[in-house]
Amino acid sequence: MTEAQQRDYENLSAKWCIPFSQNHLNYSDILGNTENVIIEIGFGMGQATALIAEENPGTNYIGIEVHRPGVGRLLGEIQRKNLSNLFIIEHDAVEVLEAMIPDNSVQGFHIFFPDPWPKKKHHKRRLIKRPFTDMLCTKLSRFGYIHMATDWQPYAQFALEELNLTAGLKNKYTGFAETNRQRPQTKFELKGKNAGRDIFELVFEKKDGNGI
Known part of the structure; x- marks a missing residue:
């Protein structure tokens, strides 16, 4: 962690974590x-997360991240932008969802540029x-969405297949x-573009009670 990230973590985590x-x-x-509550899983250094929260003050955001330098960086952004609609949970996302997030309560999940684990032995x-x-x-709440x-x-192809096979979801x-175009560009996105890779996005919505 940089000195600024450490300082912001120590001074602000009690308020926003x-x-x-x-x-x-x-x-x-x-x-x-x-x-409405939107949850971002794995926000990295949090620049895009802070911009989205700033541009949508009427929506609540919860960011889940285990990388403490990123947590410290985002805490600093929350203070600098004077945000009141963005909170952080510093813990494993699977455990957070299992233990802390009520069913049918989330308007959307943002999962931007997660680790691809490219080697076959790491796909799990x-x-x-x-x-x-x-x-x-x-x-997800009714008609809530997942945006990856x-x-x-x-x-991208692997995720498309897994989401297509997930009962209760439909591809938009x-x-x-x-x-x-409204999603802020992340550091990992820019790195991928600079390496000549294309960007793939997936948006799936929760079906209603009639399966539609």
Whole structure:
């Protein structure tokens, strides 16, 4: 961690970090309102996360990340931008969803440029696969969405297949989604573009009770 990240972590984490617990979150108690909740899994250094929260003050955001320098960096961004709609949980995302996130309560999940684990022997470590996608679906509210972006085509195809096979989800598009121009560019996205890789996006929505 840089000195600034360490300072911001020490000074701001008590205010903006939600401690991990085995109890479901009561959003209104923590966030102070009943607006929609969007969860970003693995926000890296958090620049794009802070921009999205700044541009959408009427929506609540919770970022989940285990990389402490990134947590410190995003805490600094929250203070500099005077954000009141963005909180952080510094813990493993799977455990957070299992223990803390109520079913049918999340308007959307953002998963931007997760580790592709390119070697075949490491594919089991990929985040976007069943049964994790089943749990994401369970946590989504009616018509909630999952938005994933990656610069690794094999992972994009793998995720597309896993999401297509997830009961309760439907692809908003016939295949990969159109590029979302409103999504801020992340450091990992720029790195992929500079390496000559294309960007692939997926947007899946939760079906209603009639399977539509």
